[in-house]
Amino acid sequence: MYSDEAAAALYGVLNPWGPSDDFYLALVIEATSVLDVGCGTGALLHRARQAGHAGRLCGLDPDPASLGVARHRTDIEWVAGTAASMAFDSEFDLAVMTGHAFQVLVGDDDLRASLTAIRHALAGGGRFAFETRNPLARAWESWHPGNAIEVVDPSGRPVRVSHEVEAVVGDVVTFTETTSDPDGAQLRVDRASLRFLDVDTLAGFLADAGFEIEAQYGGWFREPLDPASPEIITVTRV
Numbered sequence: 001m002y003s004d005e006a007a008a009a010l011y012g013v014l015n016p017w018g019p020s021d022d023f024y025l026a027l028v029i030e031a032t033s034v035l036d037v038g039c040g041t042g043a044l045l046h047r048a049r050q051a052g053h054a055g056r057l058c059g060l061d062p063d064p065a066s067l068g069v070a071r072h073r074t075d076i077e078w079v080a081g082t083a084a085s086m087a088f089d090s091e092f093d094l095a096v097m098t099g100h101a102f103q104v105l106v107g108d109d110d111l112r113a114s115l116t117a118i119r120h121a122l123a124g125g126g127r128f129a130f131e132t133r134n135p136l137a138r139a140w141e142s143w144h145p146g147n148a149i150e151v152v153d154p155s156g157r158p159v160r161v162s163h164e165v166e167a168v169v170g171d172v173v174t175f176t177e178t179t180s181d182p183d184g185a186q187l188r189v190d191r192a193s194l195r196f197l198d199v200d201t202l203a204g205f206l207a208d209a210g211f212e213i214e215a216q217y218g219g220w221f222r223e224p225l226d227p228a229s230p231e232i233i234t235v236t237r238v
């Protein structure tokens, strides 16, 4: 067995700070009040406070174990909930969804309700920034057990983490993430579905929810978006 708490702590080992975090941190530092939707273990807002951000920082996530890690910092607001359940009213200059959290919004209804709640959370002129993997780059094709990685978790335990795609239906990819002992004994299996919206479909959802696209990039150093770009990084305004 591998607990939800151990898995939340392992997340930081599997996803160390990188160029995507630097991209978002720059936006966060510029904004007075920031909402991190699907904040996970809260690393972005932790770093922003540590870097001297003096305004309102609020992270929201439905996963109690991730929020448990996030709450190690008590000078940030942490809220349990989903994007669609939020009832903030014109309170933030910036909302972000990082670490491909946007792709967990799989169904049209959930996606629309989530975008509406994010728009309502933003003050006039506020920004919403997020990324979604470019479906044309077909990232899921590398999600197979041959690409398993071995790491040491924060408690010092060596573990192997591997992925396997179960189904690709339309623009939704369903896969498992298996955490094992190095000898292969399974400790836990997590199943997830992610949506891979294409540029035009994404633009339609954003326009319907009242967002104007300010900029789009294909990579974390603001490379132009082209068909082969791995990411569709979008900065919008309301």
Ligand SMILES: C[S@@+](CC[C@H](N)C(=O)[O-])C[C@H]1O[C@@H](n2cnc3c(N)ncnc32)[C@H](O)[C@@H]1O
Pocket: 015, 037, 038, 039, 040, 041, 042, 043, 060, 061, 062, 063, 066, 081, 082, 083, 084, 097, 098, 099, 100, 101, 104
């Ligand atoms: C891949 S993690 C990214 C976490 C964090 N943003 C990061 O960059 O490390 C996706 C997060 O989305 C959260 N999540 C799942 N469903 C959600 C929903 N409907 N609304 C908001 N967040 C959700 C998960 O609990 C998880 O913490």
